[in-house]
Amino acid sequence: MNKTLIAALGLLASSVLHAADGPDKKLIEQGEYLARAGDCVACHTAKGGQPFAGGLPMETPIGTLYSTNITPDDTGIGQYSYEDFERAVRQGIGKDGSSLYPAMPYPSYAKVSDADMQALYAYFMHGVTPVQQSNQPSDIPWPLSMRWPLAIWRGLFAPEVQAVAASTQDPVLARGAYLVEGLGHCGACHTPRALTMQEQALSEADGAEFLSGSAPLEGWIAKSLRGDHKDGLGSWSEAQLVAFMKTGRSERSAVFGGMSDVVVHSLQYLNDTDLTAIARYLKSLPASNAHDQPFKVDEQVAKALWQGNDSQTGAALYVDNCGACHRTDGQGYSRVFPALAGNPVVQSEDATSLIHIVLAGGTLPATHTAPSTFTMPGFAWRLNDQQVADVVSFIRGSWGNQADAVTASAVAKLRELPHVPPKPPVLQAQSLISDTTGVAEPQ
Known part of the structure; x- marks a missing residue:
């Protein structure tokens, strides 16, 4: 038999066997990186618990929620198809058709691309260790615990999933916006919420409230990430922001509170290109206060x-x-x-x-x-x-x-x-x- 034909058949057989074993290893690795960017482990891991097995208590104005098991076990998402996974992550709809609480930042994840969603699904189904652990019910009292009003909330405030449009913007800024507004879901903590609990802005295009700081939650304030010098990032350089995200410290600052988990579980794992994109995008946001002035030392x-x-x-x-x-x-x-x-x-x-x-x-x-x-x-x-x-x-x-x-x-x-x-x-x-x-x- 022709040697070229034998070689081609061998490659074909190898590809078939590889496909049978599951997704490509590079796709799983890409999904792991994206899961780091989304800081999924921080919310879906209880203190002392198994990674992604859920059970972390999260305080809300209406009661305490517990994060869910997102390992590929039957008590987690083991029976989820890609379509089930996509609906939950980007649309806030559970496998049973119920609406998820917006503690799951699906309004931000609606911006995640189809390709990245496929990589995330590959990672969670083939790169995460299954853990048998049933989900814990919330401590939210009735009638606030009823799920059907969440469908109304979702219809009013959650954006529709849209294909990522080609941008004429600087590619570094575009990447930074994609990470900050989407996978990074920075606005979930750093953007103020209305009385009906939706973020007042999901992007810079929605107004100056975007990333302008939050109300107190669990005893901490998520500070403004806009260009204000007094209480924002106006006094930070791009290099200082990159160092802070990568190491948790810079020449003049140090991480604390809930942001410590973000650095430890997420930001330190991002490559320098993405960290620079995030920093440059944040530095592009103007100050909220038109009268903001640079800090002046008084001795x-x-x-x-x-x-x-x-x-x-x-x-x-x-x-x-x-x-x-x-x-x-x-x-x-x-x-x-x-x-x-x-x-x-x-x-x-x-x-x-x-x-x-x-x-x-x-x-x-x-x-x-x-x-x-x-x-x-x-x-x-x-x-x-x-x-x-x-x-x-x-x-x-x-x-x-x-x-x-x-x-x-x-x-x-x-x-x-x-x-x-x-x-x-x-x-x-x-x-x-x-x-x-x-x-x-x-x-």
């Missing part, structure tokens, strides 16, 4: 503290509890302890995140390219509500920062969060004495 507080003058309210508390790491000039230490001077989180209109981290502390996680871990202790055990309010107010008004003071009642509200340690009895007693006598508390 008065730093000079006063250097000279030993800590008479300003909250100054002595800052020196005793914060100054060693963040310095008396508020500049911190590069890539370890973030600067507080000019920090957009510090100057945010809502001080929830700053109060939260003072009370509960936080850990700067290790990443592949920045393996060191640094931990900030919480001060809930050490400082009472008024002291926390004083030191936070001092930080928000020093070194050129221009943000309003906070109240002790705002601090007390955040102490109610389940993971914030309660105020010890000794501080409660001291607080009572201080409140009734007007005498300042001992440190």
Whole structure:
């Protein structure tokens, strides 16, 4: 037999056997990369649980939801066809025809291309380990737990799936928009929601609310990602954004709160081309505030503290509890302890995140390219509500920062969060004495 014909038959047989074994390995690898970009594992993995097996509690204004099992087990999505998978991810429709809660960001995923959907399906069906774990029902009380109103919500607020149109835009910006608005679903956290819980904008074309920051959820604020200098990304360079997404830190900032999971599970795995595209797209977004101005350093507080003058309210508390790491000039230490001077989180209109981290502390996680871990202790055990309010107010008004003071009642509200340690009895007693006598508390 002709050698060429034999070789061709051999290749054909190899292709048939390969197809029988399942999707192409490269398609599965591409799906894994896309699943990283979508940060699927963060929501669909309970603390201490198996990857993608669900069970993670998610607080919503109407109750607690639990993420679902999306492994290829029969208790997960093992019986899903591609069509079932596509409808769930991009349209918010379950295999049984019911509407999914919009905690699943299908309004963003509607932008995901057909090719990427095929790769994601290949990965979840052939690259993820099956886990037998039944889904946990929500804690949402009746009648809010009824599913049929979700179909109305979906019809009103979820966009239709459309083919990705060819763009005349700069290809880097176009890729960044695709990742931010679609798979990355950044707006799910960083865009404010209406009373009916839909995002007020799904893209820059929908208005300036897009990525302009969120209301408090689980004790954190998802900050503005627009071009504002005071409380957005106006003071960040493209290179700083890329470094932050890749390592969780930059020269002047460090990741904390829910964004830590995004960096650990998702962003650090993206290639430099995609990280640059995301950064460039975010830097293209204009400021929300037309009167926004660049940060200007004011050295008065730093000079006063250097000279030993800590008479300003909250100054002595800052020196005793914060100054060693963040310095008396508020500049911190590069890539370890973030600067507080000019920090957009510090100057945010809502001080929830700053109060939260003072009370509960936080850990700067290790990443592949920045393996060191640094931990900030919480001060809930050490400082009472008024002291926390004083030191936070001092930080928000020093070194050129221009943000309003906070109240002790705002601090007390955040102490109610389940993971914030309660105020010890000794501080409660001291607080009572201080409140009734007007005498300042001992440190």
